[in-house]
Amino acid sequence: MSKPTAKRTASLTLAATAVLTLAFVTSAAADGSAPKAAPAAATAAAPSVSGSPEGAFTRIADFYGAYIDAVYDGDGQTADRLRAFYLSEPLQAELRTWEETNHADGVLRAQNVPLEWKVTSTGNGMGKANATVTLTWGSDTTQVFVQADLATRKIVSVRG
Template identity: 80%
Template sequence: MLQLPTHRATSVALAATAGAAALSFALLAGTSATAAAPPSVSGSPEGAFTRIADFYGAYIDAVYDGDGRTADQLRSAYLSEPLQRELRQWEEANHADGVLRAQNVPLRWKVTSVDSGMGKTNAAVALTWSGTTTTTVHVQADLRTRKITSIGD
């Protein structure tokens, strides 16, 4: 008895044929047929700069989710004691989150290394609020302890 291919087998065969044709055309045209690389994130627990990026990513997630307990734990783990005290004072005076320097939560963030030296590393944290509205927070961390020691405008 003759069995016809299933719809899935036909779809797979057509997709393979189309892919081979596209690759052949790309090779003849001298272009690349590779797809864009998937996004990736990397870091190291040994680097103070990576710690800044890790902290801001996790902290923003916790605040966005309304998880104050996790946000407090992150502050305790990543921020120096003097900075934690300074932030509490800043927050009382400004009625806003001292880490974010705002009353709301950014929609996106990007941490860029500025420089390192004298036992410190510096980063600029760009916080995007809506559309193209972005503010920048300047952050410093100690290279030895990897704790964040300063957050400022």
């Protein structure tokens, strides 16, 4: 099959646009009222993630997403670099001690990698951004409570 020419491609695009426009215009009621809204499932927005490098809460979410990906992929070197970048030095030391005592990952508070994660802001106060990280392990969930310093945006506490 030969490739369509630029002129034919433009014609096909114009024809498709005309059909879609005609379908929208003719979906209006005969009395001139606006067209009815499409069912919610048909117009649901695609998933999206947003954030800001200036926000401490965003840093918590960014860290947990990237860290879980690195651990899931077995990339210990990346996981270590993420810890060094996102976690305060005192917290890094605290986590090493916790991990030696508990024989588990201190960031995740577990020996395994969760299948899903969700970070929810629980507000700011006393110079800290507070968040709850919900980790899903099949049918079970656990929660980790995380704080980041608003000034440095470094994660300073992980409890759970």
